[in-house]
Amino acid sequence: MRLLLDTHVFLWSITADPRLPAIFLAAIREPANEVYLSAASIWEAVIKYGLGKLPVPAPPADYLPWQRDAHGIAALPIDEGAMTHLAGLPSLHRDPFDRLLIAQALQHGLTIATVDADVAGYPISRLSMA
DSSP states (O other), rough: OOOOOOOHHHHHHHHTTSSOHHHHHHHHTTTTTTEEEHHHHHHHHHHHTTTTOOOOOOOOOHHHHHHHHHTTTTOOOOTTOOOOHHHTTTTTTOHHHHHHHHHHHHHHHHHHOOOOOGGGGSSEEOOOOO
C-alpha cells in the first residue's frame, strides 16, 4: 500500500499518542508499505507552531523532517500536478492543507491515513479505522 499520512496521524505516530488507531500504526510500520508525509504537513505544522497551537520540542521546520527520516517515512513534495486535482475538488472541506493532501493523494494514487471525517466525501482511498 502507498500511504499518505495526514498531519495529525504523523504527529500521533511519532509521539506514540494513544489516539492513533492501532490499524494505522500497523500500516505505518508495515515494511511492504510506502509511507509518505507531504511538505504541506510540515508547512501546516510551522504555521501552527508559530501561532502557539502546536507544542513540539523543537522548531517543526527542522524537527519534523528529522522525525520523518528517523521513522523511515518518505517526503512528498508539492508540485504543479497537484493543482489540477486541487482545482477540481468540490468544497466539502474548508481546511486548505487537507484539501492539498487530498489533491496529492489523487495525483499520486495514495491511500490517505486520517481520522478526519470531512475527508470521507472525496473520491480517494482512505485507510479504514475498522
